[in-house]
Amino acid sequence: MIETRLNIPRSFSPRMWIPLLMLISIVWMSGCYYDIEQDLYGGGSPCNTTDVNFSGVVNPIIANNCLSCHNAGLANGNVRLDSYTEIKKYADNGKLLSSIKRDGTIAKAMPPDAPLGNCRVNQIEVWINAGAPNN
Numbered sequence: 862m863i864e865t866r867l868n869i870p871r872s873f874s875p876r877m878w879i880p881l882l883m884l885i886s887i888v889w890m891s892g893c894y895y896d897i898e899q900d901l902y903g904g905g906s907p908c909n910t911t912d913v914n915f916s917g918v919v920n921p922i923i924a925n926n927c928l929s930c931h932n933a934g935l936a937n938g939n940v941r942l943d944s945y946t947e948i949k950k951y952a953d954n955g956k957l958l959s960s961i962k963r964d965g966t967i968a969k970a971m972p973p974d975a976p977l978g979n980c981r982v983n984q985i986e987v988w989i990n991a992g993a994p995n996n
């Protein structure tokens with residue numbers, strides 16, 4: 862009985878551990894890689910800050926994250942973000958960027974409870990720096 866038990870560890874030779882350790886480290890490293898990518902890009906796909914326009918990028922971000930509190934019927938803080946003209950106003954006076962960057966300089970942090978991801982903030986900043994065009 863005792864001899865059988867003592868024999869068990871022999872089957873776990875160092876050679877058996879090598880593939881196992883390699884497998885574990887591959888899984889572990891790919892896990893880390895995925896985490897970092899999520900952190901940087903906020904969705905697992907690369908952040909596109911080169912082809913940023915109003916209709917395809919900026920307006921959808923605002924529609925999905927701001928419009929519920931800033932529309933014609935419910936304009937919190939008297940701010941409406943339901944048209945290019947209204948959005949352009951806050952792009953030009955700096956409040957749009959200040960609010961989404963949550964820098965506390967000239968506007969309150971927006972959205973109040975769920976910050977926009979870095980990618981979205983960067984995309985809106987690129988658009989504003991390009992003069993906030995209606996494109």
Ligand code: HEC
Nearest residue numbers: 926927930937938940951956957960967968969971972973
């Ligand atoms: C859950 C509701 C809600 C959402 C979502 C929301 N806001 Fe607001 N927002 C408010 C409220 C409430 C105020 C008024 C705050 C105050 O004056 O105390 C406000 C005020 C503002 C102001 C004026 C801030 C100032 O200090 O002058 C701007 C600009 C603004 N929001 C932009 C945005 C943008 C951009 C988004 C989306 C990224 C957004 N908001 C999403 C509720 C919201």
